[in-house]
Amino acid sequence: MVEEILGGVNGVLWSRPLIRSAAEAHMWTRLLVTPALAVLLLSATAPALEPPTFSDEVVRIxxxxxxxxxxxxxxxxxxLLSYRDAYDKKDDIRDAVHARAMPPWKPVFGFGDFLEPRRLSDAELATLLRWVEAGAPEGDPANLPPPLVFSEGWKLGPPDHVLEMAEPYTVPGRASDVYRCFVIPTSFPEDRWVTKVEWAPGDRKLVHHILSYIDTTSAAEALDRRDPGPGYTCFGGPGFNPAGGLSGWAPGIQPRVMADGVGMLLPKGARVVVQMHYNNNEPESRTDRTRAGLHFAKGPIDKRQRSIAALNRTFTIPAGDRRYEVRASWTDYLGRDLHANTITPHMHLLGREMMVTATYPNGLVRPLVHIDDWDFNWQGTYTFTQPVPLPRGTRIDVVAVFDNSAANLRQPSRPPRPVSWGEGTIDEMAIVFLGVTVDAERIGWRPAAK
Ligand code: HEC
Known part of the structure; x- marks a missing residue:
């Protein structure tokens, strides 16, 4: 049995035992011929083809x-717009796509089905590698496609309401990994149902990702008051128990649209807390003021978009342990039949791997998501191609793997220390959020007649 494969990501070798038990083996057989291996096999046997050129194939990819x-x-x-741009980066492009570090897309292919996977097809990957191998030829510029036009402004049309950070926030030059929460009050006289949220980062060079939380208490404002300057420092969570969220944003993410009849509840008087992750690669300071365009329900709402979590808060990862497993199992959320539409794995800097499965009452195991090269900077919410049924009695199992050794380049503690649950940079979490609807729910909200 194959015990381990080694994968090189960003020059670091991580050992990744892929198969833990015979029962899991069947899921993995199709993954063993990895795409990179397929490319090698392909290039070993294929006859000498005309190399791809920038102007023909590469620019289109x-x-x-x-x-x-x-x-x-x-x-x-x-x-990566012009030939010159791509030529100058050709070796980095080869390394990044070969390791599948770019485009950033973390879920292991074939384990769970997601919308808008950002994964290169094997053919696209092979074309890029052959292009670099052939010396990155330009080809005939006459064959270039028209450049893409990127629209400015709201992609989903004018929103009904815009939430905006109360004041701009300035990040000093060369400051990396600044995590800050900003409290945005709302003042609607009644509960609102939100069906679409479009995030508009103020400075897209600065913003690495955005998460949002709803606070119906005064907790967030208290945290804000205690921390000087706009907002407050927060890392692995907002610092209070949220009453929901309004989705989030990361580069390349398309605005989230709910299924018909499903809405996110924004309770009357709630505060929206926006967690910003900033990276400033430039020498000079930069300023951000992020906004979110909200669209309210125009038609009936029968189901609330809810969040459930499977988590383990009682672990301690021993200092120095290279591969420490934390497991969590949860059954019978709300005691109802559910459907899950999104999944959001969450760990901090020591996280290396997370696998989530659903075991149905009849014993059938359904893969939900597997991240085998966790990167806190590329955490995401993944939307299932089809909502996943979670009938009453389904068990959600989470296996989270942590590397608390000094060899982990992302290790925040030198020397390593025992690590338990917490929201700080040097604490950890082992949690998966599922965005769900309750099958039997019939809220019966109808828009007021005009
Ligand atoms: C979703 C946004 C996004 C997409 C899509 C994307 N990149 Fe990147 N890329 C980044 C960011 C951000 C970085 C900076 C490093 C980081 O934050 O991980 C980066 C870094 C890189 C690097 C530097 C080396 C590295 O791995 O850090 C290369 C090379 C690269 N990208 C190539 C590509 C190529 C080729 C594609 C398309 C096949 C692509 N990227 C698609 C966002 C993206």
Missing amino acids: LQNRCQTCHRPGEHAPFS
């Missing part, structure tokens, strides 16, 4: 797969 982030003003550190 960059347009489809890279330019949403790799263009001026966006968060990625360089552009």
Whole structure:
């Protein structure tokens, strides 16, 4: 049995035991011929083909797969628009796509089905590798497709209400990993149902990701008062028990649209707490003032978008342990039949791997998500292609793996220390959130007649 495969990501070798038990083995057989291996096999046997050129094949892949982030003003550190841009970065491109570090997409292929996977097809990957191998030829510029046009402004049309950080926030030059929560009050006289949220980062070069939480108490404002300057420092969570959220944003993420009849509840008088993760790669300071465009329900709402979590808060990861497993199992959320539409794995800097499965009352195991190269900076909410049924009695199992050794480049404690649950940079979490609706729910909210 294959015990381990070694994968190189960003030059670091992580050992990843993939198969834990014979029962899990069947899920993995199809993953053993990895795409990179397939490419090697392909290039070993294929006859000498005309190499792909930038103007023909390569630019089209960059347009489809890279330019949403790799263009001026966006968060990625360089552009991939022109031949010159791509030629200058050809070796980095080869390494990044070969390791599947780029485009950033963490879920292991074939374990759970998600919308908008940002994964290169094997053919696209092979084309990029062959192009670099052939010396990255330009080809005939006459064959270039028209450049992509990126629209400014709200993609979903004018929102009904715009939430905005109360004041701009300035991040000093060369400051990396600044995590800050900003409290935005709302003053609607009644509960509102939100069906679409479009995040508009103020400075897209600065903003690495956005998470949002709803506070119906005064907890967030108290935290804000205690911390000088706009907002307050927060890392692994908002510092209070949230009453929901309004989704989030990361580079390349499309605005979230709810299914018909499903809404996110924004309770009357609630505060929206926006957690910003900033990275300033430039020498000079930069300023952000992020906004969110909310769209309220225009039609009936029968189901509330809810969040359930499977978590383990009682672990201690021994100092120095290279591979420490934390497990969590939960059954019978709300005692109802549910459908899950999104999944959000969450760990901090020591997290290396997370696997989540659903075991049905009849014993069938359904893969939900597997991240085998966790990166706190690329955490995401993944939307299932089809809502996943979670009938009453389904068990959600989480296996989270942590590397608390000094060899972990992301290790925040030198020397390593025993680590338990907490919201700080040097604490950990082992939690998965599922965005769910309750099958039997019939809220019966109807828009007021005009
Ligand atoms: C969702 C946004 C996004 C997409 C899509 C994306 N990149 Fe990146 N890329 C980034 C960011 C941000 C960085 C900076 C490093 C980081 O934050 O991980 C980066 C870094 C890189 C690097 C530097 C080396 C590294 O791994 O850090 C290369 C090379 C690269 N990208 C190539 C590509 C190519 C080629 C594509 C398309 C096939 C692509 N990227 C698609 C956001 C993106």
